[in-house]
Amino acid sequence: MNYTLKKPQDDTKKPQTKKRFQDVNVSLIAGIAIIAGLTLLGVVMTFWPLNNPSLSLGGRLEGPSARFWLGTDDIGRDTFTRVAQAALTGVAVSIAAAAGACMVGAVIGAFTGYVSGWPDKVIMRVVDALLAIPSILIVLILRLVLGTGVWQLVLALAFLYSPSVVRVIRSTVLVTRRSDFVALAEIAGVNTPSILLKYLLPNSLPTLLVQGASVGSNAVVLEAVLSYLGQGIQPPQPSAGRMLYEYTKFMQTSPMLLIAPAMVVFLLTVGWNLTADGLQRALLITRSGVKK
Amino acid sequence: MSTAVSSADSTPIIELRNVSKVFLGSVTALDDVSLQVFPGETVGVVGESGSGKTTLSKVALLLEEPTSGEMRLLGEPISLSKESRNKLRGVVHAVFQDPYSSLNPRFTVRQTLLEPLGPLGIKGDEAKERIMQALADVELSEGDLRKYPAQFSGGQRQRICIARALVGRPSLIILDEPTSSLDALVQAKVLNLLLKLQAERNVAYLFITHDLGVVNRVADRIAVMQHGVVVEQGLSAQVLRNPEHPYTKQLLASVPRVKGDS
Structure with a gap:
């Protein structure tokens, strides 16, 4: 019997297969597209507004028209421009809050996970306590202490969400620090700051990115809730939550005034959640290897 | 023996x-x-x-x-x-059982081989010479220095681990x-x-x-x-x-x- 020997394949090279539809990370693309789209719209409407959103250029509660695409509010201001600017505010606040929470949470989480002992116990009990208090209460107290500006709001949201990041990063670091490559680095004499910064934190990055996107989603909702309660973004800066509060009374007569800001909150939340899901999938697939 | x-x-x-x-x-x-x-x-x-x-x-x-x-x-x-x-x-240095968890997945081979040299204060030309010697010892090529662990088989990874153990002499x-x-x-x-x-x-x-x-x-x-x-x-x-x-x-x-x- 004749056998034909197959040429041995080099298994270290990636097989050149055509990308199938199920290989495309739809969640990640859709999530980033929604956030990027709203950001672009907000930037355009901030620097080149359709109509000046601070001025009463139209009649009271006008319906959608060629000039006012989503109509006007109770004092004749353009709803579309205001909603677009509110979307940009939502994106900016959620990105800043997520970045702040991730930076603080990652450093503390990596430190407490690596050092262990009494610093870990003390930090984790504080984290437990912060997670046990209702988030809205913490933010309202912080708003009273810090003030009512946009940056104070970002600080309050970053502070609020950093304990959850600490907890997640700590658990990732606890697993990574037991890896042989960390033990071998310790044997070689690599110092603690280098182990934290070059070994533990980079290997926690996939978890951190997913957690960051999740924080972004929560921050959008909480910012809207706070603005609805009058404790978030302050007028005249447009905010979806504030618009929902102000226009509730026009629900029957001009529903577009409520639907538009509600859609902004909805789309931003969906955008962040899709991004988190997509990141999780993308980073799980590449867990065995690292793409440069 | x-x-x-x-x-x-x-x-x-x-x-x-x-x-x-x-x-x-x-x-x-x-x-x-x-x-x-x-x-x-x-x-x-x-x-x-x-x-x-x-x-x-x-x-x-x-x-x-x-x-x-x-x-x-x-x-x-x-x-x-x-x-x-x-x-x-x-x-003293070590080589462990599992070559898959012994290498930092985010380090290239060059970074991995530099790891024991930094704490010993070996830098520059001497570090380069030692890395090239260790690579030659374990029969890997200079082109492998830019690669990540995921691009190697188990046996190759273990050879990288041996090179890392050797580089500090x-x-x-x-x-x-x-x-x-x-x-x-x-x-x-x-x-x-x-x-x-x-x-x-x-x-x-x-x-x-x-x-x-x-x-x-x-x-x-x-x-x-x-x-x-x-x-x-x-x-x-x-x-x-x-x-x-x-x-x-x-x-x-x-x-x-x-x-x-x-």
């Missing part, structure tokens, strides 16, 4: 004197273990799973603190202190089951490589394994461990051909043989 034989007048690189390690107050992983590794020799530590072999390597590498006993590095007492760890680096390498996760052919290649490097560099090995075939091939002396106790210790040929302890006899009797093997 090296030709080095321990002698009474040479100082052991590492010495464990009556070392015990008890986990959670009741699990005895090491019980009164005494062991020495002299320059240029290979000491094989054999025993079944759970016999305390890996704990022995962790204690010797100062990753675990012994519950009692004394440890010496080049004749000087060492502990888990920073000073002792500083003394250990550059003298230690006197002793602790090899904890370095060939257990490799297939027979790759295992033979790695063993040949280790023997060749020992002949060239006069590096000593503390070779921990459950495989008597491997230990027979590489070790000058053998320590047999059971339930954390070194039950028999001696020259490789003596222990393998004329075992005294019943457990050693049992281990030798359980080695699988290929049909027709004499």
Whole structure:
């Protein structure tokens, strides 16, 4: 019997297969597209507004028209421009809050996970306590202490969400620090700051990115809730939550005034959640290897 | 196998004197273990799973603190202190069982090989020269320096681990089951490589394994461990051909043989 020997394949090279539809990370693309789209719209409407959103250029509660695409509010201001600017505010606040929470949470989480002992116990009990208090209460107290500006709001949201990041990063670091490559680095004499910064934190990055996107989603909702309660973004800066509060009374007569800001909150939340899901999938697939 | 034989007048690189390690107050992983590794020799530590072999390597590498006993590095007492760890680096390095978890997935081969050199203060041209030498020793090419661990097979990864252990030019390498996760052919290649490097560099090995075939091939002396106790210790040929302890006899009797093997 004749056998034909197959040429041995080099298994270290990636097989050149055509990308199938199920290989495309739809969640990640859709999530980033929604956030990027709203950001672009907000930037355009901030620097080149359709109509000046601070001025009463139209009649009271006008319906959608060629000039006012989503109509006007109770004092004749353009709803579309205001909603677009509110979307940009939502994106900016959620990105800043997520970045702040991730930076603080990652450093503390990596430190407490690596050092262990009494610093870990003390930090984790504080984290437990912060997670046990209702988030809205913490933010309202912080708003009273810090003030009512946009940056104070970002600080309050970053502070609020950093304990959850600490907890997640700590658990990732606890697993990574037991890896042989960390033990071998310790044997070689690599110092603690280098182990934290070059070994533990980079290997926690996939978890951190997913957690960051999740924080972004929560921050959008909480910012809207706070603005609805009058404790978030302050007028005249447009905010979806504030618009929902102000226009509730026009629900029957001009529903577009409520639907538009509600859609902004909805789309931003969906955008962040899709991004988190997509990141999780993308980073799980590449867990065995690292793409440069 | 090296030709080095321990002698009474040479100082052991590492010495464990009556070392015990008890986990959670009741699990005895090491019980009164005494062991020495002299320059240029290979000491094989054999025993079944759970016999305390890996704990022995962790204690010797100062990753675990012994519950009692004394440890010496080049004749000087060492502990888990920073000073002792500083003394250990550059003298002792290690290769572990799993080549997949032994390499930082986010480091290129170059970064991995630079890892032991930084703490030793070796930089610039000397670092480059040492990396190229280590690469040549383990038969990897210069082009591999830019690659990540995911781009290598298990055997290649283990060779990178050996290169990392060699680059700091230690006197002793602790090899904890370095060939257990490799297939027979790759295992033979790695063993040949280790023997060749020992002949060239006069590096000593503390070779921990459950495989008597491997230990027979590489070790000058053998320590047999059971339930954390070194039950028999001696020259490789003596222990393998004329075992005294019943457990050693049992281990030798359980080695699988290929049909027709004499």
